[in-house]
Amino acid sequence: MKRFYLVLTFVMLSLFISSNSVFAESKSELNEKINGLEEEKSQIDEEANGIKSKVNETDEKIAENQGEQKETKNEIEEIDSDLESTQAQLKAKQDEIATTNNKIAETEDEISKTESEIEKLKEEIEELKEEIKQLEEKIAAREELLKNRLRAIQQNGGNTSYLEVILGAQSFGDFINRATAVTKIMDSDKKIMEEQQSDKEKLEESKLTVEANKKEVEEKQVALEENKEELEGTKASLVAQQQELNQIKSTLDQQKSNKQSLMAELETEEEELHEIKLSAQEEQQLLNAQAANIQKAIAQAEKEKQKIDQLAKQEAQKSQEQGSSSSSQTSASNGGNRDFIKPTTGRVTSHFNPNRLHPIYNVVRPHNGTDFGWRASGASNIKASASGVVSYAGWMGGYGNTIMITHSINGKTYATLYAHLSSIHVSSSQSVSQGQQIGVMGSTGSSTARHLHFEIHAGGYKNPVNPMNYLN
Known part of the structure; x- marks a missing residue:
């Protein structure tokens, strides 16, 4: 089953739970x-x-x-x-x-x-x-x-x-x-x-x-x-x-x-x-x-x-x-800010690239997101890029500690993913606001240094887009 369907269903369920329309x-x-x-x-x-x-x-x-x-x-x-x-x-x-x-x-x-x-x-x-x-x-x-x-x-x-x-x-x-x-x-x-x-x-x-x-x-x-x-x-x-x-x-x-x-x-x-x-x-x-x-x-x-x-x-x-x-x-x-903000203040260290040479496995693999590097001046805190519901919070293979949030903006579903975290401050099904701290930058999973791997999926997970085209 496609993850898009999973995430979309999850969003609808989360909205159902948080709503009083029943x-x-x-x-x-x-x-x-x-x-x-x-x-x-x-x-x-x-x-x-x-x-x-x-x-x-x-x-x-x-x-x-x-x-x-x-x-x-x-x-x-x-x-x-x-x-x-x-x-x-x-x-x-x-x-x-x-x-x-x-x-x-x-x-x-x-x-x-x-x-x-x-x-x-x-x-x-x-x-x-x-x-x-x-x-x-x-x-x-x-x-x-x-x-x-x-x-x-x-x-x-x-x-x-x-x-x-x-x-x-x-x-x-x-x-x-x-x-x-x-x-x-x-x-x-x-x-x-x-x-x-x-x-x-x-x-x-x-x-x-x-x-x-x-x-x-x-x-x-x-x-x-x-x-x-x-x-x-x-x-x-x-x-x-x-x-x-x-x-x-x-x-x-x-x-x-x-x-x-x-x-x-x-x-x-x-x-x-x-x-x-x-x-x-x-x-x-x-x-x-x-x-x-x-x-x-x-x-x-x-x-x-x-x-x-x-x-x-x-x-x-x-x-x-x-x-x-x-x-x-x-x-x-169902209201809220419809724009995405940068999830951290760190500088961009690696851009979205469908044909990037993987730094660990040395093979060409798509880099489905943007990497933000760590710096001492407060770049370790990770914030929700937009308001939504946490669809996943935990360990996810090479991503290490990962948070996935689903968003409904202008009638369209989006998913944001935050990977390689050192710690997670939210849990599944939790509603979060734009700018709310959800975790701390780290180097868990398949990672060479402390950084944040950030993805935006338009229409649900498995539809990666270049995050820089959606951030303020």
Whole structure:
């Protein structure tokens, strides 16, 4: 139900209670009015129950939302834990890859050194081959010499001996010469044989050395190549594991981002649900106030019925005079100043703005009134902007301590609202005069500093207009 209807009905009821016009109504009219009021109260009670159900339903949604937030928060914490573990594994893999890269670099250095050694060995092998060739040539030459000597011995019949050569000397000097010559020949033959044997041994040793060195270098090269290949395989495996961990991390980051977005949506939804709940509670408060006023109106009407019964026993003329007096009182009660005055002497700190950025929630929301700031020189007292009836006095969500007054000016209904008060000096259903103090400026509800938020609604609540266009 629109609040305009609530406030308008409330005004009419309040005027009914404060008026003495009922004295002029008949008993049947009062019965009809009582029945109508009871029917309206029943409707309001039904609507209030509906709003209560809405509040309960909103509470359930808030509890469900908070449960989802808790679950989402736990999921984010789990993802954070997985991320931390994945980060640690990634660090370990990166360290392993770095170590493997170092080993590969060392192996490549060893391979490079080995290749240099191989080149050097090749040069040495070539030198050895040349040496072997020379040895083989020497050995072949000696063998040819030895063959010639053997051939010469065979041609001489093999009877010549070094002893005969010595004994054939003609003189002692010849003997000495012959002995020396034989000795040289024997030494030469011995040396040739020894050199031949030494060169053969050296040749075999060189060949073995060449083969051994060649085999050692080749084996070392094969081992290094195998080691390098193994390290490359290890590195490839580690890189694949790192890529897998990076993919896991990317997935976890995305999941965390999604959960954080969901959390933000849930928090926004919770704020909206709280606002819906506050709005419903405010409407319920207005309905309860209206129902209470209807009940007062019914009680007042019942009293008036009793008065009519008493008046019926009196003279018709006296009853007529009382009705005339009542009519004049009613007329007086509906009078009053039709203009609005400033509710406080504070300066304007924020104007009426349908698209203002909210200073607390940081979202664009309509600012349906004018804010007056506090100052030490008496700006804390809040006055009724026009004469009327208090339709609401109490706490109202983000407005904090709030007073709402309904006014009937030039046949049109208005509502004024005074929010963020530190204290309230009036109560619901109370009639107030223009300029009467109704409260004290404060900073209750959603407020950043002490000030008065003042609204004027033309035609009833929920029809905000710029207050500055209506104030004297």
